[in-house]
Amino acid sequence: MHKVSATLVTRALALASFGGLVLGASIAVTGQSPPPIQGVTGTIATEGTIKDVHEAGNTVIVGTVDGVEHVFHYTKELLVHGGKGSEALRGLRPGSTVVVHYTVDGAGEAAHEIDRVGDEGLKSTEGVVTRVDRGRKQFVIKFPDGKTETFRLTDRAAEDAGKDAGRATKDGSQVVVYYSDEGGQKVAHFFKKIP
Numbered sequence: 001m002h003k004v005s006a007t008l009v010t011r012a013l014a015l016a017s018f019g020g021l022v023l024g025a026s027i028a029v030t031g032q033s034p035p036p037i038q039g040v041t042g043t044i045a046t047e048g049t050i051k052d053v054h055e056a057g058n059t060v061i062v063g064t065v066d067g068v069e070h071v072f073h074y075t076k077e078l079l080v081h082g083g084k085g086s087e088a089l090r091g092l093r094p095g096s097t098v099v100v101h102y103t104v105d106g107a108g109e110a111a112h113e114i115d116r117v118g119d120e121g122l123k124s125t126e127g128v129v130t131r132v133d134r135g136r137k138q139f140v141i142k143f144p145d146g147k148t149e150t151f152r153l154t155d156r157a158a159e160d161a162g163k164d165a166g167r168a169t170k171d172g173s174q175v176v177v178y179y180s181d182e183g184g185q186k187v188a189h190f191f192k193k194i195p
Contacts, residue, residue: 141175
């Protein structure tokens with residue numbers, strides 16, 4: 001009888017160990033992030049209008065062109081074109097046009113960068129992308145008058161260069177480019193294909 005008990009105990013321990021292994025493996029797999037999907041995961045950029053800024057709650061509410069209101073959460077690491085953190089947010093007023101660069105996680109939408117568009121922020125221009133050089137972080141735009149101009153890409157814009165610019169060079173589509181003038185060179189912060 002003592003022998004049977006030892007066998008049962010051994011089997012029970014083996015089963016418990018196996019169960020713990022399976023549970024531990026499933027928790028490890030669950031904790032992993034899914035692979036990035038272009039335009040769905042990773043950093044996403046959207047253009048919109050500031051509806052409200054809640055510094056106490058670290059949130060910015062932005063209404064997009066399609067009528068959707070997004071509530072973006074941010075940290076002190078938020079980069080606002082022309083400044084860093086909540087100090088630069090004070091310049092954003094309801095009605096200001098912005099481009100928000102954000103990621104989506106289980107907690108919601110997290111803003112990493114906000115670019116002001118207009119007089120106090122980025123300028124915009126339209127043209128056809130004729131060449132993209134990801135290695136040099138540059139692309140060339142051809143304007144309706146036939147002239148071309150080379151834009152340098154920010155690191156974030158260079159990450160996105162494979163999305164819209166790659167497709168635009170294949171079919172000659174129009175794009176709008178949001179840029180700043182830094183030391184006499186135009187630096188693209190964001191661009192999108194014009195439908």
